[in-house]
Amino acid sequence: MSAQIHQGDILKIENIKHLILVVSKDFFNTSGEIIGCPIIQNSVEGPLHICISAEENTGYVHCEKLALLDLTVRGYKKIDRLPVTEMINIVDAVQGIFEYI
Numbered sequence: 001m002s003a004q005i006h007q008g009d010i011l012k013i014e015n016i017k018h019l020i021l022v023v024s025k026d027f028f029n030t031s032g033e034i035i036g037c038p039i040i041q042n043s044v045e046g047p048l049h050i051c052i053s054a055e056e057n058t059g060y061v062h063c064e065k066l067a068l069l070d071l072t073v074r075g076y077k078k079i080d081r082l083p084v085t086e087m088i089n090i091v092d093a094v095q096g097i098f099e100y101i
Contacts, residue, residue: 003078005029005071008087010039010057010080013069020069021052021061021082023094032072037061037090048097050089054080063093 005011006029009022016038024035043060045051050061057080082090 005034005078006081008082008084009078010054010082011036011076012079013071014075016069016074019057019059019079020067021090023063023066023087023090033068033070035066036069037063037067037094038065048093050093052082052086052090054082054086056080061090061093063090064097066094066097 005022006026007022007024011020011022013020018038018040020036021039022029022034022036039052039057039059039061041059043049045060048063050063052059052061
């Protein structure tokens with residue numbers, strides 16, 4: 001793995017149609033694996049579909065489509081980064097999937 005991947009990075013990963021937002025924390029990402037959610041361009045906003053606007057990319061993060069991705073076996077490129085202020089909404093939505101009652 002080349003450069004360190006950070007929570008909030010937006011990646012283009014080979015053989016994956018959509019851009020991926022890294023939602024896992026930096027300490028997890030040092031393993032070479034990340035947990036990410038796809039960014040869908042044409043979607044509808046909702047509790048788990050959160051509209052984002054990064055410097056060069058916009059779309060809807062589909063928080064229910066969490067995926068564990070091994071970047072040690074896939075080519076990838078960092079193409080953008082989501083500001084921390086917007087990551088708060090994403091992390092809250094992801095955590096909400098796993099909360100009790």
